[in-house]
């Protein structure tokens with residue numbers, strides 16, 4: 001039996017043993033959700049639990065973030081970090097469970113409570129194996145992942161600016177996202193783009209106001225805007241089916257009163273794309289289409305891409321390979337799912353992954369219980385208990401394998 005297999009068995013066993021505790025932690029976080037940069041209670045509990053495990057903690061990293069640093073007992077070596085987001089959504093929880101949110105209008109409907117709980121569970125497993133680790137494991141509890149306004153920096157950026165990646169400097173960052181698209185107990189992973197990029201697009205169409213009794217004096221901005229809505233969807237229908245892309249106009253505002261032709265319409269949209277080349281190519285193509293329609297009716301426009309750009313989340317192949325083998329060896333073939341397509345979602349994980357190598361992988365959360373089959377961000381979203389042993393084990397298995405395979409650092413490395 002190889003050393004990896006042996007330690008793998010110990011980890012899976014230990015993960016099973018702490019998973020009930022992780023579930024209790026998750027229920028506690030679920031009951032007390034907090035919005036971006038207000039995660040004081042959550043961060044406090046994370047820091048306290050880490051300290052109880054004998055893991056030194058830095059609090060207030062990037063405002064409300066927490067960094068725990070576990071140094072292995074077998075001497076210095078590579079440094080691996082895991083990140084879990086702490087913030088909840090400004091939505092009403094309708095899960096109906098005993099641990100339903102006690103915070104009106106705030107709810108953990110994206111699984112972040114589970115991310116935090118499973119990372120603490122893994123910290124417990126790894127702290128128990130400290131003497132067998134050569135290298136360092138850092139635990140990042142990240143604030144403000146959800147919907148940061150364009151003029152504000154998100155929690156990941158705030159933590160990076162506050163030196164989370166330094167002292168000791170991190171070689172790779174890993175993060176997991178819970179999703180009901182896969183069965184609880186499974187882990188889905190792919191190299192390359194995992195979450196698409198995402199951008200908010202803003203369009204203003206300007207026509208000319210006139211009384212509706214004299215339409216020839218006006219330029220109807222609502223009519224022109226509706227042509228643009230239809231035409232941009234037509235453009236999407238002509239994309240390469242192997243590329244994941246979407247543009248949806250999600251707000252539309254214009255007009256003043258029922259007997260006046262509207263002079264101005266403002267639209268906002270969500271633009272998502274699986275490949276950076278689409279991000280470079282499409283704005284020009286969309287601009288051309290919008291201009292063509294506006295010109296035809298004598299309207300003018302302003303089109304802004306990059307209102308809130310979120311680049312794609314990209315996992316690096318060598319590190320993906322480590323997660324794959326960690327899951328295969330530790331949890332078996334049935335636990336591993338090879339993700340085919342990126343998801344058209346966005347996540348601040350890109351901030352970490354563009355600075356170091358690393359992986360963003362998915363953890364399945366659905367069981368036969370219908371309560372666990374609602375999609376993320378649904379008011380009834382809930383997580384199957386069977387999720388936790390696999391979620392905890394995957395983190396600890398990956399950490400131990402990464403430290404082992406990367407080996408001791410040479411002095412030329414920082």
Ligand SMILES: [Zn+2]
Nearest residue numbers: 110111112177
């Ligand atoms: Zn999320």
